[in-house]
Amino acid sequence: MASLSVNFAGVDFKNPVTTASxxxxxxxxxxxxxxxxxxGAVTTKGVADRPWEGNPTPRIAEVRxxxxxxxxxxxxxxxxxxERDLPFLKEQNAxxxxxxxxxSEEEYLHVVERLNDAAVDLLEINxxxxxxxxxxxxxxxxxxxxxxxxxxxxxxSVHPVVMKLSPNVTSIADIAKAAEAxxxxxxxxxxxxxxxxxxxxxxxxxxxxxTGGMSGPAIHPVAVRMVYEAHQAVRIPIIGMGGVETYExxxxxxxxxxxMVSVGTANFYNPYATTEIIDGxxxxxxxxxxxxxxxxxxxxx
Numbered sequence: 001m002a003s004l005s006v007n008f009a010g011v012d013f014k015n016p017v018t019t020a021s022x023x024x025x026x027x028x029x030x031x032x033x034x035x036x037x038x039x040g041a042v043t044t045k046g047v048a049d050r051p052w053e054g055n056p057t058p059r060i061a062e063v064r065x066x067x068x069x070x071x072x073x074x075x076x077x078x079x080x081x082x083e084r085d086l087p088f089l090k091e092q093n094a095x096x097x098x099x100x101x102x103x104s105e106e107e108y109l110h111v112v113e114r115l116n117d118a119a120v121d122l123l124e125i126n127x128x129x130x131x132x133x134x135x136x137x138x139x140x141x142x143x144x145x146x147x148x149x150x151x152x153x154x155x156x157s158v159h160p161v162v163m164k165l166s167p168n169v170t171s172i173a174d175i176a177k178a179a180e181a182x183x184x185x186x187x188x189x190x191x192x193x194x195x196x197x198x199x200x201x202x203x204x205x206x207x208x209x210x211t212g213g214m215s216g217p218a219i220h221p222v223a224v225r226m227v228y229e230a231h232q233a234v235r236i237p238i239i240g241m242g243g244v245e246t247y248e249x250x251x252x253x254x255x256x257x258x259x260m261v262s263v264g265t266a267n268f269y270n271p272y273a274t275t276e277i278i279d280g281x282x283x284x285x286x287x288x289x290x291x292x293x294x295x296x297x298x299x300x301x
Contacts, residue, residue: 002285003292004278006040008237008259009160009185011121013040013095016254016293017278020215020241020264021046021099021124021164022071026085027092033271037093038278040260044085046101046126049110051077056208061197066216066243067265068195070209073101073129078114086118096120099164101129105149109156116158123159124239125149128166128191140166140191143178150182160185162239165230167219168194172226173233180234188239188262189230190223216265217243224256231257231298245273247280254281257298 004015018041024030027042036042054074061068075081081098089096098120102108112123127140127149139149146163154161163179165172167190179187192213197206223242230238240258243265244250250261266273285293 002282002290003294004282004285006259006294006297008239009122009162011095011160013121013260014038015040015278016258016260016281017250017274018043018097018239018260018262019267019274020262021126022069022073023264023267026081026089027094028085028088030267030271031092034275036089039094039274040278041095041097041121042089043097043124043262044081044089044099046073046075046099047078047081047111048073048075048101049078049107049114051075051080052101058206058208059212061206061212063195063197063214063216063218065218066214067268068197068207068212068214069192070207070212072209073126075101078111082114082118086120090119097122097124097162099124099126101126103129105152108149108153112153112157116156120159122162122186123153123157124162124164124188125153126164126191128164128168138166138168140164140175141169143174146175146178147182150179150184154183162186162188164191165189166191167222167226167242173229176230176234180236184236186237186239186259187230187234188241190219190226190242193219193222215243217245217249219243220245220249220252224252227253227258228256228301232301244277245270247277247284250277250281251284251296254293254297255300259297
């Protein structure tokens with residue numbers, strides 16, 4: 001049996017498989033299907049400084065090869081996370097990556113500081129959130145902005161900081177280098193790709209928000225390309241995600257340079273996807289005669 005353990009930003013994980021934020025809640029919904037302690041980690045739904053209601057409905061639409069969502073990062077806020085979700089995850093012996101979201105620098109920092117005393121493993125900072133002080137432009141689309149928000153969060157966090165990057169940029173390598181320059185301990189990518197669906201019978205937008213984030217298997221080749229480009233540009237480790245349905249998808253991202261992989265949309269229709277992928281990676285390594293998963297990370301190119 002091959003070794004599946006990986007070290008990410010100084011933290012040891014039993015295997016490289018985690019969950020994509022927003023697709024797994026905080027694990028409660030999946031507890032009857034998945035032994036959470038088997039996963040490399042559970043990445044939580046986005047946590048904000050106060051409850052967010054999210055966008056108006058309809059806010060999910062099925063499309064060919066995936067789905068669009070305009071949930072708007074609905075979440076109950078940091079107080080509920082600390083009082084309810086975190087104790088549950090600790091009871092399950094899960095490793096914990098907390099996804100943090102905010103509309104301003106101050107909102108991010110409030111959550112980060114509240115988490116300093118919490119027993120979590122990594123913080124994943126969602127910089128695809130709209131920066132209200134910059135007219136709603138995403139924090140993650142400008143290299144200077146990425147470097148700045150990374151730097152201020154690193155100054156306040158006692159936990160390793162992973163910056164979650166948006167694919168809706170001209171150069172993912174430049175954004176990755178900006179996160180590294182700001183002191184990020186790692187990066188994760190890709191977040192969803194902006195898309196739109198129109199109901200041709202009603203002649204109107206299917207989502208109330210008009211646009212939404214596309215996820216699912218159709219974006220996987222984009223994710224592989226961007227993970228590879230980021231891996232070539234920076235020295236910090238990468239959590240790769242985007243259309244991971246099978247162990248083959250996960251292995252592709254590992255070969256491209258990801259140290260860990262996140263499973264997202266697949267959880268919605270296959271609650272066993274994460275553990276099936278872990279088993280699949282293990283069998284793949286055995287079949288290839290490879291004794292350690294680390295031997296394939298970034299081995300293409």
